[in-house]
Amino acid sequence: MTVRITELIDKMSLLEKVEQLSQLSADYFQGDEVALTGPTDKTKVTTEELYSVGSVLGISGADRARKIQTDYLQHSRLKIPLLFMADVVHGYKTIFPIPLGLASSFDPELVEQAAKIAAKEAAASGLHAVFAPMVDLVRDPRWGRVMEANGEDPFLNGSLAAASVRGFQGRGESLDENHVAACVKHFAAYGAAEGGREYNTVDISEWQFRDQYLEGYQRALAAGVRLVMTSFNTLFGVPATANQVLMRSILRKELGFNGVLISDWNAIGELKEHGVASSQTEAAIKALKAGVDIDMMSFAYRELGRQLEKREHVPQELITLLDEAVYRVLKLKEELGLFADPFRGMDALKEEKNVFTEDNLEIAQKAAEESTVLLENKENLLPLSPNTKITLLGPLAREKDLLGSWSWKGDSHENMTIAAALQSKFKKMTVLTESFTAEELDLVALAQKTAASQIVIVALGLTSDQSGEATSMTHLELPAEQLALLKALKKIGKKVVTLVVTGRPLVLTEVSKLSDAVLLPWFPGSRGAQAITEIIAGAINPSGKLPMSFPRSIGQIPLYYNSLRTGRPLTGEDSLDKENKYLSKYIDEQNSPLYCFGYGQSYATFEIKEVVLANNQVAKNDELRLEVTVANESQIDGQTVIQGYTHQCVAETARPVRELKMFKKIALKAKTVKKVEMRIPTARLAYVHQDLTSSVDRGAYELYVGFDANAQKKISFEII
Numbered sequence: 001m002t003v004r005i006t007e008l009i010d011k012m013s014l015l016e017k018v019e020q021l022s023q024l025s026a027d028y029f030q031g032d033e034v035a036l037t038g039p040t041d042k043t044k045v046t047t048e049e050l051y052s053v054g055s056v057l058g059i060s061g062a063d064r065a066r067k068i069q070t071d072y073l074q075h076s077r078l079k080i081p082l083l084f085m086a087d088v089v090h091g092y093k094t095i096f097p098i099p100l101g102l103a104s105s106f107d108p109e110l111v112e113q114a115a116k117i118a119a120k121e122a123a124a125s126g127l128h129a130v131f132a133p134m135v136d137l138v139r140d141p142r143w144g145r146v147m148e149a150n151g152e153d154p155f156l157n158g159s160l161a162a163a164s165v166r167g168f169q170g171r172g173e174s175l176d177e178n179h180v181a182a183c184v185k186h187f188a189a190y191g192a193a194e195g196g197r198e199y200n201t202v203d204i205s206e207w208q209f210r211d212q213y214l215e216g217y218q219r220a221l222a223a224g225v226r227l228v229m230t231s232f233n234t235l236f237g238v239p240a241t242a243n244q245v246l247m248r249s250i251l252r253k254e255l256g257f258n259g260v261l262i263s264d265w266n267a268i269g270e271l272k273e274h275g276v277a278s279s280q281t282e283a284a285i286k287a288l289k290a291g292v293d294i295d296m297m298s299f300a301y302r303e304l305g306r307q308l309e310k311r312e313h314v315p316q317e318l319i320t321l322l323d324e325a326v327y328r329v330l331k332l333k334e335e336l337g338l339f340a341d342p343f344r345g346m347d348a349l350k351e352e353k354n355v356f357t358e359d360n361l362e363i364a365q366k367a368a369e370e371s372t373v374l375l376e377n378k379e380n381l382l383p384l385s386p387n388t389k390i391t392l393l394g395p396l397a398r399e400k401d402l403l404g405s406w407s408w409k410g411d412s413h414e415n416m417t418i419a420a421a422l423q424s425k426f427k428k429m430t431v432l433t434e435s436f437t438a439e440e441l442d443l444v445a446l447a448q449k450t451a452a453s454q455i456v457i458v459a460l461g462l463t464s465d466q467s468g469e470a471t472s473m474t475h476l477e478l479p480a481e482q483l484a485l486l487k488a489l490k491k492i493g494k495k496v497v498t499l500v501v502t503g504r505p506l507v508l509t510e511v512s513k514l515s516d517a518v519l520l521p522w523f524p525g526s527r528g529a530q531a532i533t534e535i536i537a538g539a540i541n542p543s544g545k546l547p548m549s550f551p552r553s554i555g556q557i558p559l560y561y562n563s564l565r566t567g568r569p570l571t572g573e574d575s576l577d578k579e580n581k582y583l584s585k586y587i588d589e590q591n592s593p594l595y596c597f598g599y600g601q602s603y604a605t606f607e608i609k610e611v612v613l614a615n616n617q618v619a620k621n622d623e624l625r626l627e628v629t630v631a632n633e634s635q636i637d638g639q640t641v642i643q644g645y646t647h648q649c650v651a652e653t654a655r656p657v658r659e660l661k662m663f664k665k666i667a668l669k670a671k672t673v674k675k676v677e678m679r680i681p682t683a684r685l686a687y688v689h690q691d692l693t694s695s696v697d698r699g700a701y702e703l704y705v706g707f708d709a710n711a712q713k714k715i716s717f718e719i720i
């Protein structure tokens with residue numbers, strides 16, 4: 001049935017229109033097991049309002065959704081189906097590594113596959129749309145939501161944003177029953193909050209916003225994302241949710257987005273807190289004028305409807321704005337096939353068949369294996385042979401929650417712990433139940449407890465609730481008692497393998513000195529413990545690469561590889577010598593990160609043997625074609641990521657010292673050599689000029705090819 005949406009709108013009363021634009025949380029529709037993701041003051045809602053609200057967030061389960069939809073339609077005057085949305089950020093019930101972990105795979109196909117599985121599980125459980133991907137560029141690990149992001153590089157971020165949208169929505173035009181509508185968030189630049197403090201001011205220039213922050217959203221839009229979510233923060237001085245420059249001029253007009261724009265939780269109501277609205281009504285009008293279609297949990301649109309109902313005359317401008325918004329919401333429902341089948345996807349049998357399956361979990365394990373980053377491996381301590389005598393200890397050794405934040409339906413009780421997984425592989429492993437995390441450690445006791453083994457594995461890190469929304473931190477070292485344990489183990493002469501479970505980059509300077517090997521699984525998801533075990537045992541050769549720089553100290557933040565050169569760059573030795581005083585550096589810390597963007601070790605040894613440019617003079621509308629010869633010099637098969645960074649030698653605006661413009665993950669058998677064809681379309685070298693337009697310059701460029709942002713293989717080329 002093709003709904004004539006405009007006819008439907010003509011039948012709707014003013015109150016029905018504002019209700020259609022309102023979204024309530026699950027607790028208004030069900031009394032039990034609701035995980036709220038924002039503040040609520042339990043505003044009263046009448047029955048009539050409840051059965052005309054347009055969408056609900058946080059309900060799932062085929063039977064539950066079917067029951068709610070049935071009840072809703074029985075009471076709904078116009079029989080417009082309810083839209084079910086939720087946060088499915090890195091998996092629905094099968095939980096993948098956190099997005100910052102998945103980004104470490106540098107594998108868009110894997111990211112797409114993970115989103116595809118998440119969509120299939122969510123759709124079978126009655127969901128129609130998900131609040132993902134989050135593509136806020138992040139350069140400050142003090143902000144807890146870096147765990148949801150794709151890291152500090154615009155090109156990697158954009159590539160993974162597009163892959164996620166394709167996975168959630170499918171590659172075809174229609175949104176079939178195994179896919180869901182995706183919602184790119186948070187528009188815009190939420191990741192640039194000052195001081196990394198949650199919900200704080202974002203004050204970047206439009207030039208920097210367009211040159212560095214826009215790409216993730218742009219590529220999600222180009223991939224056909226159906227929804228966009230506004231961000232809590234101000235940008236260019238105005239809160240995003242009321243920002244007509246951002247939403248009307250840039251998002252809708254310039255980027256051509258005509259899908260549904262949804263506010264973040266209570267973001268419309270919070271326009272009063274920002275001080276740009278004096279009432280709910282004024283806040284609602286400002287959001288409507290900015291083109292916000294759905295009011296998530298602020299009740300401002302409803303309040304506007306009540307106020308307008310009282311007026312003799314309702315300004316036509318507001319009616320038009322309301323009708324346009326309602327049109328976009330109904331259009332989305334039609335694209336989802338809800339008018340044809342309001343129970344689309346709410347199928348308990350399909351849910352049973354598609355959700356949390358062994359196949360899905362195997363992909364989750366593969367994702368965790370590919371996302372884990374080997375940071376240190378002194379004297380090739382890892383991998384360990386199965387009959388190695390090991391002692392395992394540390395607070396994360398028997399922690400079940402390896403899922404990380406935003407893993408809503410994920411059930412950590414079904415997870416294996418790191419201890420259980422390692423014990424299944426290493427029969428001579430002792431697991432210490434004492435976590436030895438007091439600050440004053442009894443070295444004698446520790447020595448006795450670990451006497452049976454020369455090698456200890458220490459599972460350290462943060463807990464799930466120390467990253468994600470509303471978790472900004474001003475200290476990024478491991479907890480003091482965890483560092484004390486590492487120091488003690490070093491003192492008693494153990495070989496230490498340190499596992500760091502975390503949702504954000506940490507200051508691991510001490511950890512790197514005190515450990516013989518350091519493995520970073522992030523929050524690795526439902527099969528994380530198994531993935532860690534496969535890597536430690538050598539069945540899997542780690543290939544993860546950092547999507548965010550790891551600082552030596554917190555004072556270096558914001559710290560990112562694609563920074564500008566400055567007029568007094570530190571080009572020589574990155575040390576604390578007193579010479580060369582007048583340079584862009586610190587007197588108490590090095591400039592470089594402890595671990596740079598793109599970095600990650602392998603058990604194998606890879607080398608770039610040769611880079612040949614087919615054309616070192618390239619026309620503006622052409623592409624750079626290169627052949628990279630890579631060797632695996634070791635006896636171990638493995639994967640690595642070839643990375644290509646460009647630098648424009650002279651430009652109208654200062655350009656980053658390096659910018660990732662190509663990457664490719666390859667597998668290479670032991671002692672083999674591979675020639676890899678790679679391309680860089682010159683369009684990818686466009687940058688934002690002073691007049692805020694983006695274009696490619698003719699001129700001299702440098703290309704650096706290697707395995708991280710410090711790539712040394714340099715080739716010059718020219719765009720003519």
Ligand code: GLC
Pocket residue numbers: 037038057087131185264265469
């Ligand atoms: C939260 C988050 C947003 C999430 C929404 C619904 O406040 O900012 O990312 O999708 O509310 O849970």
